[in-house]
Amino acid sequence: MPDASLFQPYALGPLTLANRVVMAPLTRSRAAAGDVPQALNATYYAQRATAGLIISEATQISQQGKGYAFTPGIYTPQQVAGWRLVTDAVHAAHGRIFAQLWHVGRISHPDLQPEGGLPVAPSAIQPEGQAFTEAGFKPFVTPRALAEAEIPGIIADYRHAAACALQAGFDGVEIHAANGYLLDQFLRDKTNQRTDSYGGSLENRTRFLLEVTEAVTAVWGDNRVGLRISPTSPANDIADSNPQRLFGHVVKALDRFGLAYLHVVEGATGGPREAVPGFDWLALRRGFRGAYMANNGYDLALAQAALKEGRADLIAFGRPFIANPDLVQRLRHGSPLAKLDQATLYGGDAHGYTDYPPMVQAAAAQ
Numbered sequence: 001m002p003d004a005s006l007f008q009p010y011a012l013g014p015l016t017l018a019n020r021v022v023m024a025p026l027t028r029s030r031a032a033a034g035d036v037p038q039a040l041n042a043t044y045y046a047q048r049a050t051a052g053l054i055i056s057e058a059t060q061i062s063q064q065g066k067g068y069a070f071t072p073g074i075y076t077p078q079q080v081a082g083w084r085l086v087t088d089a090v091h092a093a094h095g096r097i098f099a100q101l102w103h104v105g106r107i108s109h110p111d112l113q114p115e116g117g118l119p120v121a122p123s124a125i126q127p128e129g130q131a132f133t134e135a136g137f138k139p140f141v142t143p144r145a146l147a148e149a150e151i152p153g154i155i156a157d158y159r160h161a162a163a164c165a166l167q168a169g170f171d172g173v174e175i176h177a178a179n180g181y182l183l184d185q186f187l188r189d190k191t192n193q194r195t196d197s198y199g200g201s202l203e204n205r206t207r208f209l210l211e212v213t214e215a216v217t218a219v220w221g222d223n224r225v226g227l228r229i230s231p232t233s234p235a236n237d238i239a240d241s242n243p244q245r246l247f248g249h250v251v252k253a254l255d256r257f258g259l260a261y262l263h264v265v266e267g268a269t270g271g272p273r274e275a276v277p278g279f280d281w282l283a284l285r286r287g288f289r290g291a292y293m294a295n296n297g298y299d300l301a302l303a304q305a306a307l308k309e310g311r312a313d314l315i316a317f318g319r320p321f322i323a324n325p326d327l328v329q330r331l332r333h334g335s336p337l338a339k340l341d342q343a344t345l346y347g348g349d350a351h352g353y354t355d356y357p358p359m360v361q362a363a364a365a366q
């Protein structure tokens, strides 16, 4: 039998998690019209409620924050009502769920923006790659650099979305500062070439993130807020000339908030863990007094080793949760994991979403 520590309860701020297995945020692009979560989404999350904690798919804080077709929002009354279906279903199944708050910045397309406008970013630098729109993939465009006077409005959008998440019955929120989206774009020198008080020095590049964190924690209290970073990930054409120094500074600056957890994508998101050889993850952990949630390429053995060696407090699993709604049970028994179907990851209906069977059922069907 595997070592039990992954399956022991964990005190996360005021919450007691049933175990240390976290469901990582996973965009599945299955919201209804108006970017409203629906009963199908509630079924999907409830199926996975044996995770100690679920982090919702990224959910945009405003229409400007949207970058992919069919992703849910968290800023209208209809969206709040849709998310209420999800949180009620998860709670009825004795689970816990945080909402991941998202602004994509330049990783968008005019098709997805208010009045077909340009996506916004710290600087007008076009990303490599393509946007997923309702009409298929379209090349990214050169975004519009935000005026300094627009930044308080985006912080207000975060505050509003955080309040909507509270109203929708979530247990907390996660600020998405990873994977090359708006907050990450401000942090890194490849995407932030501003010369005002939001660019240049580490202090300046970190300012926006800290202001957002201040606004969100004012709504929720510090210990119901987590924050996700991906220091060495090149996701969405992002990079920094010195990620160790940058994220050392970021984590130290965040530590004053007493956040519930720091969620760290270790390596290239969904790719090699050694994206920047020699990056010192333990230095981040040591600089932060809240829980350290590790993610990226974890399996049972890696997860148990990280907990045992004190390198993490919680382990987030992403892809394994897609095809294994009962992942916790499978890990606990050392059972084989089902493989996900790439073709049904983004968009569509129940197929490849809520029809992955749990283990007992899967065994009976053979």
Ligand SMILES: Cc1cc2nc3c(=O)[nH]c(=O)nc-3n(C[C@H](O)[C@H](O)[C@H](O)COP(=O)(O)O)c2cc1C
Pocket (backbone or CB within 6 Å): 024, 025, 026, 027, 028, 056, 057, 058, 100, 176, 178, 179, 228, 265, 269, 270, 271, 295, 296, 297, 298, 316, 317, 318, 319, 320, 345
């Ligand atoms: C289909 C899919 C959707 C994802 N959506 C999100 C998301 O909405 N927010 C986020 O922070 N990361 C997202 N990620 C990244 C995962 O949370 C996770 O970091 C990545 O899959 C690596 O973890 P794993 O090896 O356990 O899968 C997504 C990954 C996949 C495969």
